[in-house]
Amino acid sequence: MKKHSVIIRDATDLPQAIAEIFKLLGPTDLARRSVFVKPNILRAARVQECVVTDPRLISETVSFLQGAGAQVMVGDNPMPDQRSSSEGEIAGYCGIVDAAGNTYRNIGRYPKKMRKPNNLLREFYVSREILDCDLLVSLPKYKSHELTTMTLAVKNHFGIIPGGFKPAIHALFPRIDDFSRVIVEIYETRPPDVIIVDCMEVIDAQGKRYRPGMIIGGDNGHAVDYACALMAGIDPLRVPTVRVAREQGLFAPEMIEYNGAFRRIHGFSLPFVFPFRNSIVEFVSRILYRIWMGRVPVIDADLCSGCRSCENVCPPRAIKGKCIDYSKCIKCYCCLEVCPRRAIRIRYKLV
Numbered sequence: 015m016k017k018h019s020v021i022i023r024d025a026t027d028l029p030q031a032i033a034e035i036f037k038l039l040g041p042t043d044l045a046r047r048s049v050f051v052k053p054n055i056l057r058a059a060r061v062q063e064c065v066v067t068d069p070r071l072i073s074e075t076v077s078f079l080q081g082a083g084a085q086v087m088v089g090d091n092p093m094p095d096q097r098s099s100s101e102g103e104i105a106g107y108c109g110i111v112d113a114a115g116n117t118y119r120n121i122g123r124y125p126k127k128m129r130k131p132n133n134l135l136r137e138f139y140v141s142r143e144i145l146d147c148d149l150l151v152s153l154p155k156y157k158s159h160e161l162t163t164m165t166l167a168v169k170n171h172f173g174i175i176p177g178g179f180k181p182a183i184h185a186l187f188p189r190i191d192d193f194s195r196v197i198v199e200i201y202e203t204r205p206p207d208v209i210i211v212d213c214m215e216v217i218d219a220q221g222k223r224y225r226p227g228m229i230i231g232g233d234n235g236h237a238v239d240y241a242c243a244l245m246a247g248i249d250p251l252r253v254p255t256v257r258v259a260r261e262q263g264l265f266a267p268e269m270i271e272y273n274g275a276f277r278r279i280h281g282f283s284l285p286f287v288f289p290f291r292n293s294i295v296e297f298v299s300r301i302l303y304r305i306w307m308g309r310v311p312v313i314d315a316d317l318c319s320g321c322r323s324c325e326n327v328c329p330p331r332a333i334k335g336k337c338i339d340y341s342k343c344i345k346c347y348c349c350l351e352v353c354p355r356r357a358i359r360i361r362y363k364l365v
């Protein structure tokens with residue numbers, strides 16, 4: 015197995031940091047090559063919400079690539095949003111259309127059908143632009159995630175699937191183990207060549223803000239995610255997609271070569287995990303948990319603006335207005351991700 019590079023750089027001089035990452039990861043000759051840049055445009059959000067890629071990272075990456083003579087395109091497939099008429103409107107709200115200059119494209123219009131008979135997900139659609147480019151650059155946001163613990167390079171690739179298909183995949187694979195395998199399968203369809211994680215300003219699971227001021231580069235998304243989880247102070251194998259990739263031999267922690275100072279983000283909290291890992295207490299807790307308890311989303315009616323984005327994105331259509339039908343809810347937590355008011359919280363509930 016070849017070594018995996020993980021490059022950590024201070025983002026104070028962002029153009030310099032980006033140039034160093036490209037220099038270390040290659041390729042050296044970018045002239046006239048078609049490069050697709052895929053940020054994380056989850057939903058219509060301002061940069062200070064820390065749920066989408068910082069537009070400064072996008073604009074500096076585009077500048078670097080254009081300076082090297084590349085033909086650049088920027089785009090993503092955000093979650094469907096009741097408040098926006100198009101994905102371009104969502105990207106515009108995030109400041110990403112301006113950051114991309116004239117390189118921004120709608121990539122949801124002409125998806126290509128992929129057939130993978132040996133996969134868990136045997137057929138799916140991928141934006142054609144992702145498959146056609148010479149070089150694919152991924153710019154994920156460093157985030158916690160209720161379902162997958164963290165969302166980093168591999169989860170960012172779920173966005174190569176056009177918006178409306180993503181909730182359907184959640185509905186088809188509600189179990190976290192299956193869903194994680196599917197996310198890894200989608201990533202491996204066309205892995206990015208260069209990854210640069212936006213870890214400049216981040217928010218943890220409790221909504222606490224940190225300013226690590228870093229970008230993290232790499233050429234293997236599983237290795238990059240492993241390193242990012244270490245920075246959050248957890249066992250990286252707690253991130254289900256990292257665990258799946260490790261089991262499938264898609265990377266090996268001992269093959270990671272770090273370049274730059276490794277830094278912990280002290281205090282960064284992640285969603286619930288069982289205490290007493292690998293003990294009989296955990297075993298018993300898990301059984302009780304499955305039988306009695308559910309971590310369910312609850313809408314705070316006082317904070318809710320009635321925008322219906324959650325209703326629109328919910329795979330099994332469990333949300334009506336401000337009410338959730340828990341007999342239908344598959345606990346995918348898409349509603350949490352898309353809510354612009356942070357009006358949906360996780361509560362423990364007898365089910």
Ligand code: SF4
Nearest residue numbers: 318319321322324353
């Ligand atoms: S809970 Fe959030 S996403 Fe759902 S309708 Fe209210 S504000 Fe919109």
Ligand code: SF4
Nearest residue numbers: 328343344346347349
């Ligand atoms: S209510 Fe929320 S967590 Fe439950 S299925 Fe719908 S989107 Fe997923």
